[in-house]
Amino acid sequence: MQRIPFAEIQATLAGVLLKLGFSSARAQHCAQLFTQTTCDGVYSHGVARFPRFVAMIHNGNVHVETEPTLVTHFGAVERWNGNRGPGNLNAWASMDRAIALAREHGIGFVALADTNHWMRGGTYGWQAADAGMIGICWTNTLPNVPAWGGVEPCLGNNPLVIAVPRAAGHVVLDMAMSQFSYGALESYSRRGQMLPVDGGFNAAGDLTRDPAAILASNRALPIGYWKGSGLSTVLDMIAAMTSLGIATHQLGSDPLQEAGTSQVFFAIHPASLGPADQSARIVDEIVASLHRSPAAQPDAPIRYPGERTLQIRAENLVLGIPVDPDLWQQILAL
């Protein structure tokens, strides 16, 4: 890994985006979101995704200069069309609207149709929490997990993000509905390692920790078996039915053609429900209770979701952000 300063990565990505027709402000923002994701240690969904993002601009699925448009609104809810614009900018704009609605109504809800891959979902959780809001959002995806009892991928891994604002570091859960992503399965398989827990089925239909067997059967496991299968289903339903957009079953299996997805964004303003110092204390006490609880391995204390982010972010800002040299060469050539 080479370590590259945040500003250099952002400027490089923005330069590519400018050449592709982005306006200056949108290029900077889009590049910043990619860079921040890698800076925060979510290496799978930041700079590493940039080449695919560019490929989807070239293949016509991502429209660089379209912005989301408001279709309908009622009270604290709005429905937007993403017009196949850049997924991260669309999602950012949508959470921004949910936050504005929450300031006005205590809660805000935005449904977004016809958008594109939002890259790292946690980004919009951090966005809400930075605004002092509880943020909840999810997206549907192409089918990549069999439903419980099924043998072919028919559910999306539909990442779900839930963020809680906290002065000492937001709590941000960002989890897909599959136990392991295909990227993770490939990475274990390349290293010749078994998964730490069952991750899917082998060709005989038995649960297995063997990543190669799961890649061969194409039967990854939803979290909690039947439970994650159900959760993925209802998340897809709500995203598609409120945005009047595309559902998972309408998407094919090619990630380069995963366009037009549906997303929802909730923001809740805790300060509209009571004194902010009181709700903050409650969250801090829950964190303290987790830290007090005995760990199975004394050197691995229990962590809350997102706990390591601020530390990784700080390190990467000081030392430079780790980027794979081949990836970086690939980006410099775009």
Added chain:
Amino acid sequence: MQRIPFAEIQATLAGVLLKLGFSSARAQHCAQLFTQTTCDGVYSHGVARFPRFVAMIHNGNVHVETEPTLVTHFGAVERWNGNRGPGNLNAWASMDRAIALAREHGIGFVALADTNHWMRGGTYGWQAADAGMIGICWTNTLPNVPAWGGVEPCLGNNPLVIAVPRAAGHVVLDMAMSQFSYGALESYSRRGQMLPVDGGFNAAGDLTRDPAAILASNRALPIGYWKGSGLSTVLDMIAAMTSLGIATHQLGSDPLQEAGTSQVFFAIHPASLGPADQSARIVDEIVASLHRSPAAQPDAPIRYPGERTLQIRAENLVLGIPVDPDLWQQILAL
């Protein structure tokens, strides 16, 4: 199992509640919610819970005639105090308020502090869906699952309910954050059966399907390992911080003392976002796509969450509701 008509069960339970000081209308409603749960096939959380519910009236944790009171409201959000009233009536009243707020604002959110066990969470999902709403609600609970990396129960299993209205049968997910409840572990253990998938850790700290080993170690597994651990954490945070109520770590391990829990209720009115026939078609098409997807066992097609409920309900209304004879004698003696 003996089969008892719905009306007879409801009248019997209502009779007990009247003796305990419930007003007539509240006794009927509370008894109806218990009976409907068993009628719907959720045998663990209906009539079977009634003796414990009565015990918690006797031990002073459930106050029969207190109703929830509005503490604060702002736009589409309200905060209520449950005043330790009957958990199912409190939860019903709260989802009712969320529905009313959603009619007015497109979305409604109610946070409820100081309430009691809501029995079957799915009840309030069905309630929202019957009103044409998407319903989302969850409760925190006493600590009964270790966090990922921990050895002592410090998280609640915090059931999460997500309901989608559908003319041909609502889609209702009702799932706890533990892979198996302690009731289920005990039931497998009594029958001398292994669990179908890993359900927790044995004394050596290894994942196991042996229910007796998990009961001995007290280390049940959250769904999706680290993922359900994180999800349980943020659900507890949001319930406690918005209601300004009790968090899981403040509750002990005795179910008879599990009083004062925190809950949240969301309702979203799909009709406020677009034509109802369009959103209904989207949901029906997702259901159809699941039914089309090939099943691992041809006689066990893929089901959506709650799919069997209407059929079980209809059967039990015709044939009578199955109740364990010993349980029924116990209830008749109350």
